[in-house]
Amino acid sequence: MRTELQTTKASLRRDSLPMRLYQKAKRFGTWDPYSFDLTRDRADWAALTDLQRDALLQLTSLFQAGEESVTLDLLPLIQVIAAEGRLEEELFLTSFLWEEGKHTEFFRRVLDEVCGDPPDLDRYHRASYRRLFYEELPTAMNALRDDPSPAAQAHAVVTYTMIVEGVLAETGYYSYFETLEQNDLLPGLREGVAKLKQDESRHIAYGVYLLARLLAADPELWPAVEARMHELLPVALGVVEESLSAYDEPPFGLAPEVFVEYAMGQFGKRFARLERARTQSLAEVEAEAEADDAA
Numbered sequence: 505m506r507t508e509l510q511t512t513k514a515s516l517r518r519d520s521l522p523m524r525l526y527q528k529a530k531r532f533g534t535w536d537p538y539s540f541d542l543t544r545d546r547a548d549w550a551a552l553t554d555l556q557r558d559a560l561l562q563l564t565s566l567f568q569a570g571e572e573s574v575t576l577d578l579l580p581l582i583q584v585i586a587a588e589g590r591l592e593e594e595l596f597l598t599s600f601l602w603e604e605g606k607h608t609e610f611f612r613r614v615l616d617e618v619c620g621d622p623p624d625l626d627r628y629h630r631a632s633y634r635r636l637f638y639e640e641l642p643t644a645m646n647a648l649r650d651d652p653s654p655a656a657q658a659h660a661v662v663t664y665t666m667i668v669e670g671v672l673a674e675t676g677y678y679s680y681f682e683t684l685e686q687n688d689l690l691p692g693l694r695e696g697v698a699k700l701k702q703d704e705s706r707h708i709a710y711g712v713y714l715l716a717r718l719l720a721a722d723p724e725l726w727p728a729v730e731a732r733m734h735e736l737l738p739v740a741l742g743v744v745e746e747s748l749s750a751y752d753e754p755p756f757g758l759a760p761e762v763f764v765e766y767a768m769g770q771f772g773k774r775f776a777r778l779e780r781a782r783t784q785s786l787a788e789v790e791a792e793a794e795a796d797d798a799a
Contacts, residue, residue: 516591516592516595517592519794520592520790520794521709521710521713521790521793521794521797522590522592522593522595522596522710522713523592523595523596524794524797525596525599525706525709525710525797526592526595526596526599528706529596529599529600529603529703529706530599532699532702532703533599533602533603533702533703533706535606535699536606537606537609537610537613537696538613540610540692540693540695540696541691541692542613542614542617542618542692542693543692544690544691544692545614545618545690545691545692545693546617546618548689548690549618549619549690552689553755555751555755556755556756557619558750558755559751559755559756560619560683560690561619561622561625561628562628562747562750563676563679563680563747564611564614564615564619564693565611565615565622565625565628566628566629566633566676566743566747567607567611567673567676567680568608568611568612568614568615568625569625569626569629569637570637570668570672570673571604571607571608571611572608573637573641573642574604574641574664574668574669575601575604575605575607575608576642577641577642577645577646577664578597578600578601578604578645578664579601580645580646580647580648580649580660581597581645581648581657581660581661581664582594582597582598582601583648583649584648584652584657585597587652588652593710593714596706596710597710599706600706600707600710603703603707604707607700607703610696610700614693614696618690618692618693628747630743630746630747631742631746632739632740632742632743632745632746633743633746633747635739636667636668636672636736636739636740636743637668640663640736640739641663641664641668644659644660644663644664645660645663645664647659647660648660654718654721654722654725655725655728657714657718658715658718658719658725658728658729658732659728659729659732661711661714661715661718662715662729662732662733662736663732663736664711665707665708665710665711665712665714665715666711666712666715666733666736666771666774666775667733667736667737667739667740668740669704669707669708669711670708670711670712670770670771670774671737671740671741671767671770671771672740672743672744673704674701674704674705674708674767674770675744675763675764675766675767675770677697677700677701677704678701678763678766679763679766680697681694681697681698681701683756684697686756687756708774709793709796709797712774712777712778712793713789713790713793715729715778715781716777716778716780716781716784716789716792716793717781717786717789717790719778719781719782720781720782720784720785720786720788720789721786723782723783726778726779726782729778733771733775737771740767741764741767744760744763744764744767748760777792780792
């Protein structure tokens with residue numbers, strides 16, 4: 505039974521990273537998936553070649569299914585954080601879940617209104633994609649229902665943040681936006697993706713903070729965290745490789761190596777951040793996270 509509440513004990517830690525991210529979510533995350541004008545997007549879509557349409561349809565459908573998956577799988581983490589009484593983190597996670605739901609809605613709208621509601625999109629779900637989104641992610645997240653331990657949290661958040669969001673989603677949004685921007689295509693979709701990129705940057709910042717907090721409290725978690733990252737990184741890169749293997753040449757003239765290099769650079773920075781956390785105090789973890797957020 506709950507014995508005390510913050511209204512009678514203490515105030516919210518407004519300077520903590522989760523609360524700073526929550527404030528940003530309120531300022532920048534309150535956009536409507538139906539606010540973007542897709543009129544020119546439909547005209548641009550009709551003017552694309554069959555190969556270009558297939559490439560964009562594949563990317564859009566993988567995002568829509570991926571956003572649906574992470575929306576469905578996030579709730580167990582919220583419940584664990586709430587049960588630990590981490591109110592600031594729970595507040596941010598409510599915005600996190602809401603935003604993932606909007607991302608799902610946005611891509612469904614694009615598929616319906618721009619791409620013409622194409623059938624059989626699961627043909628794009630190849631082996632690596634299915635392993636991550638049909639097996640690894642739901643298994644790791646739902647395991648928290650029975651095992652809320654720090655080790656289980658770290659296992660789940662590595663899967664969700666470091667791999668699904670930090671490698672696939674962030675790199676995918678980068679390649680998506682750059683492809684459309686450099687070719688001056690689909691302005692409504694571009695505008696929406698720019699909003700999604702902002703949201704995802706907050707989600708990743710929180711996930712890295714959570715992992716760093718767990719490692720600072722128990723450095724013995726590091727071998728399992730490191731092993732999980734090395735296990736799933738090739739699978740994530742396999743999603744990229746399998747998606748591109750259908751095309752002899754990049755449909756929009758952008759070299760795939762650029763995006764793989766971007767993914768590895770972002771992953772490497774976060775890996776180093778977590779390595780440092782093993783030797784830091786909780787105060788040092790929070791100070792570094794807040795400095796990164798303010799930069």
